[in-house]
Amino acid sequence: MKTRNNIISSCALICFSLTVSGNPPVFKQQPLPYAYSALEPHIDALTMEIHYSRHHAAYTKNLNDALQSLSDVPANIEDILRNISKYPVAVRNNGGGYYNHKLFWEIMSPAGGNISGKLAEAIRRDFGSFDAFKEAFEKAASTRFGSGWAWLVSDKGKLTVTSTPNQDNPLMDIAEAKRTLLLCIDVWEHAYYLKYQNKRPDYIQAFWNIVNWRRVSSLYENSL
Ligand code: MN3
Numbered sequence: 001m002k003t004r005n006n007i008i009s010s011c012a013l014i015c016f017s018l019t020v021s022g023n024p025p026v027f028k029q030q031p032l033p034y035a036y037s038a039l040e041p042h043i044d045a046l047t048m049e050i051h052y053s054r055h056h057a058a059y060t061k062n063l064n065d066a067l068q069s070l071s072d073v074p075a076n077i078e079d080i081l082r083n084i085s086k087y088p089v090a091v092r093n094n095g096g097g098y099y100n101h102k103l104f105w106e107i108m109s110p111a112g113g114n115i116s117g118k119l120a121e122a123i124r125r126d127f128g129s130f131d132a133f134k135e136a137f138e139k140a141a142s143t144r145f146g147s148g149w150a151w152l153v154s155d156k157g158k159l160t161v162t163s164t165p166n167q168d169n170p171l172m173d174i175a176e177a178k179r180t181l182l183l184c185i186d187v188w189e190h191a192y193y194l195k196y197q198n199k200r201p202d203y204i205q206a207f208w209n210i211v212n213w214r215r216v217s218s219l220y221e222n223s224l
Pocket residue numbers: 051055101186188190191
């Protein structure tokens with residue numbers, strides 16, 4: 001006769017097998033790597049809380065909902081994004097929203113550290129100077145009409161700045177230039193409106209204080 005514990009462990013095994021071999025995959029929000037208030041005064045705690053716990057949570061849930069009816073979905077979100085033209089628009093919007101925010105939280109930090117020698121050298125080589133790179137990134141972020149993102153991206157080490165509408169990103173096969181993502185800024189109004197209202201350029205300026213250059217540098221070195 002099975003003991004209660006045996007029954008529980010058989011069930012756990014079956015449930016576990018369903019989870020690992022099941023299709024489609026279920027994506028989870030990673031924990032925010034710092035407190036909601038950690039990026040103050042540059043990004044206020046209430047904006048961070050709403051952005052993470054409502055907006056990002058909703059993209060994550062809606063991505064999982066949109067994948068429900070599909071089969072043969074890769075478990076790696078990057079593999080989905082690289083072939084996004086084959087998926088319904090809800091996967092494009094919510095898969096982009098899930099992934100872009102995940103990266104956004106990672107490339108910000110209250111103590112960002114220094115740019116590595118290789119990235120600093122590549123910025124000088126491809127933009128002329130760090131100030132010229134900043135100017136190009138700020139321009140991409142401030143001139144993106146409506147909602148979207150600005151990006152620093154790498155093509156096997158060659159750096160460029162670009163922007164995308166909505167929740168698209170330059171990993172997607174529909175993007176004009178498909179690249180490895182290094183640095184991004186969310187310029188949807190929900191990312192800054194509580195503190196900066198219509199002053200998007202002030203939010204973009206403040207962003208430089210909280211870039212996690214250590215993380216951006218390691219993404220760059222992995223792209224080589
Ligand atoms: Mn957002």
